[in-house]
Amino acid sequence: MSGLQVRDLSVHFGGVYALKGVALNVPSGVCVGLTGPNGSGKSTLVNAVTGVVDARGDVRVDDRPLPLSRPGRAARLGLRRTYQTPRVHDELTGLENACAGHHVMTGRMVTGALLSRFRSARAERDRRRDAMAALGRVGGDSAAPVRGSAMPYGQRRLVELARVLVGEPRVLLLDEPSAGLNDVETEALCRLIRELTDTGVAVLLIEHRIGLLNEVCDQLVVLEEGVTIHQGAPRDVWRHDRVRAAYIGDLSDAGA
Ligand SMILES: Nc1ncnc2c1ncn2[C@@H]1O[C@H](COP(=O)(O)OP(=O)(O)OP(=O)(O)O)[C@@H](O)[C@H]1O
Ligand SMILES: [Mg+2]
CATH class of the missing domain: 3.40.50.300 (P-loop containing nucleotide triphosphate hydrolases)
Structure with missing residues (x-):
């Protein structure tokens, strides 16, 4: 099945x-x-x-x-999951948090997101485009530039959801x-x-x-x-x- x-x-x-x-x-x-x-x-x-x-x-x-x-x-x-209390990294923006969906393994999420800043410009553009599209899909566009620490609860949820969508x-x-x-x-x-x-x-x-x-x-x-x-x-x-x-x-x- x-x-x-x-x-x-x-x-x-x-x-x-x-x-x-x-x-x-x-x-x-x-x-x-x-x-x-x-x-x-x-x-x-x-x-x-x-x-x-x-x-x-x-x-x-x-x-x-x-x-x-x-x-x-x-x-x-x-297999992807969201958490009952949404998990969003406080130091990253909504867009960077969503980009971390490319690095779906727990624990490597933040490192992955930070490392991605050093990847080729083109690959990085593609990742950001996918992440932005995922934010749009969940209605979380406005969270893209906002740091996790400044996001209200509902926005954290949408960003977390965008991150799992990026992980296909x-x-x-x-x-x-x-x-x-x-x-x-x-x-x-x-x-x-x-x-x-x-x-x-x-x-x-x-x-x-x-x-x-x-x-x-x-x-x-x-x-x-x-x-x-x-x-x-x-x-x-x-x-x-x-x-x-x-x-x-x-x-x-x-x-x-
Ligand atoms: N890490 C843990 N250590 C000890 N007990 C735990 C742990 N996680 C859950 N429990 C216990 O297991 C039971 C089931 O908890 P769980 O969180 O799965 O319930 P839930 O159905 O998700 O509840 P809610 O609707 O409140 O979210 C509860 O008695 C809870 O206290
Ligand atoms: Mg529960």
């Missing part, structure tokens, strides 16, 4: 499991929403797949096995990308996700906002305390008692 396949993924911190045997598929050209209450393991799943935290399980990208607990391996298979994702993991965006920016984000899936990108969207999930996701996966409690079409998922209970308490106990 092309896209992302996750089987039996488990992560524990000390003796406490943050994920217990989670499975999900994000086929190419499809947006899968990942939701669930705070602390249910959504960000941990992204951290596990990208090798940021130790994990056990079977993860494949375009049918190729992805070694776990090895940061950097995921990027080599075309095959599989894109977005951890609450709409947090801090206004309505216009959120609408642009939805359009962007649709454009990406139309060109065959597999998108995993972590999100709490039901409207947004309904609008862009083909499938939803709901986690609670590290296990999958439901998978299905977005419009149906909220009808299930277990999902509703996970969010707002057991409705039958509440007399609902």
Whole structure:
């Protein structure tokens, strides 16, 4: 299967499991929403797949096995991610931050961006053109000359998103990308996700906002305390008692 396949993924911190045997598929050209209450393991799943935290399980990208607990391996298979708290380098401008998408391996990002200043003028022009186009695509043009340290939160998000686009994702993991965006920016984000899936990108969207999930996701996966409690079409998922209970308490106990 092309896209992302996750089987039996488990992560524990000390003796406490943050994920217990989670499975999900994000086929190419499809947006899968990942939701669930705070602390249910959504960000941990992204951290596990990208090798940021130790994990056990079977993860494949375009049918190729992805070694776990090895940061950097995921990027080599075309997997890109954004962070729940956007990561933008404070010393670099929006344009330079976006250019760093060419150097997708974590840790080498800043060095790469700085080194690129010394590369051939033509290659550098191409990189800057791609980065500027990516900023335009996410509606973040105005951030191009702004240093990371001076960017408001929403702008940091757009710049981070531009950086991952520059890295030409095959599989894109977005951890609450709409947090801090206004309505216009959120609408642009939805359009962007649709454009990406139309060109065959597999998108995993972590999100709490039901409207947004309904609008862009083909499938939803709901986690609670590290296990999958439901998978299905977005419009149906909220009808299930277990999902509703996970969010707002057991409705039958509440007399609902
Ligand atoms: N690095 C870590 N060390 C120890 N515990 C962690 C670590 N990262 C996450 N956890 C714990 O794992 C569980 C899942 O956390 P995670 O951040 O994945 O939840 P989440 O679903 O993303 O929540 P939210 O909606 O608040 O972002 C929580 O109990 C959290 O405290
Ligand atoms: Mg999270």
